[in-house]
Amino acid sequence: MGIKISRAERVPLIVRLAYLLNRIPRRSNKSRLGLLLDLEWIFSHLCHEASFTAFSNSEHPLRIVTRDLLLRVFPREAQVLDLGCGSGDLLAILGEISADVVGVDQSAEQVDLARLHLAEKGLDNVRVFATDGVEYLQGVDAPVDVVVMSHILEHLEDPSAILRDVAELCSFVYVEVPDFESQISNEFRRLLGRPLIFSDLDHIWEFDRREITELLEGAGLMVLETDHRLGMLRLWCSSSLLDT
Numbered sequence: 001m002g003i004k005i006s007r008a009e010r011v012p013l014i015v016r017l018a019y020l021l022n023r024i025p026r027r028s029n030k031s032r033l034g035l036l037l038d039l040e041w042i043f044s045h046l047c048h049e050a051s052f053t054a055f056s057n058s059e060h061p062l063r064i065v066t067r068d069l070l071l072r073v074f075p076r077e078a079q080v081l082d083l084g085c086g087s088g089d090l091l092a093i094l095g096e097i098s099a100d101v102v103g104v105d106q107s108a109e110q111v112d113l114a115r116l117h118l119a120e121k122g123l124d125n126v127r128v129f130a131t132d133g134v135e136y137l138q139g140v141d142a143p144v145d146v147v148v149m150s151h152i153l154e155h156l157e158d159p160s161a162i163l164r165d166v167a168e169l170c171s172f173v174y175v176e177v178p179d180f181e182s183q184i185s186n187e188f189r190r191l192l193g194r195p196l197i198f199s200d201l202d203h204i205w206e207f208d209r210r211e212i213t214e215l216l217e218g219a220g221l222m223v224l225e226t227d228h229r230l231g232m233l234r235l236w237c238s239s240s241l242l243d244t
Helices: 013-022 029-054 061-073 089-097 108-121 133-139 159-167 184-192 209-218
Strands: 079-083 100-105 126-130 144-150 170-178 221-227 232-239
Touching: 029 184, 061 089, 061 170, 061 221, 061 232, 079 089, 079 133, 089 100, 089 108, 089 126, 089 144, 100 108, 100 133, 108 126, 133 159, 144 159, 159 170, 159 209, 170 209, 209 221, 209 232
Parallel strands: 079 100, 079 144, 100 126, 144 170
Antiparallel strands: 170 232, 221 232
């Protein structure tokens, strides 16, 4: 069942003003579309950032969807490694559903925030270290049950290389990245060659659903379950390399 919208008797003033401004003559229809795409990108990202101040971690829709998926698929009493854990929002969820969790992030500032966040939650089964994720992987000498890579792959020069290393370390991998196909506007930006085509300023890659699946399978991972809601690609995978 969808959402039933009550039709307003009058169009809001801000909408009327926007349509009036859009009628101002421009050089071409493509330049008009390009301007609107840039404005959409700017306001969409401002809304995204503001949402994390308006909603707590337990109330934010993005966190709720991720939590629901992890609760459904995670093995019991799992040993977990979270690569690029950031300030610990996901670590708190992992700590509630796992036996032991290690989080690593190259930002000492983010790690300090994560430790504070975890202390407030009273989670003593989670350890956090300030170190480079790739270097940490090279020093791991025992398999873990699950490796979590939430919003990491899009930042890496060679995501396939680290995925191959991860596939040899664990039984399962959870991956989350922005869904490039979630908005048709992204395809318009690509066709027009707009510079604001990335979902964040420090992203190196953007993935559509086919590309991320091919990347994971090429690293020896089998996608078991996916969730494409709310503009994110969430993929639960098993490793076919650990048993070889």
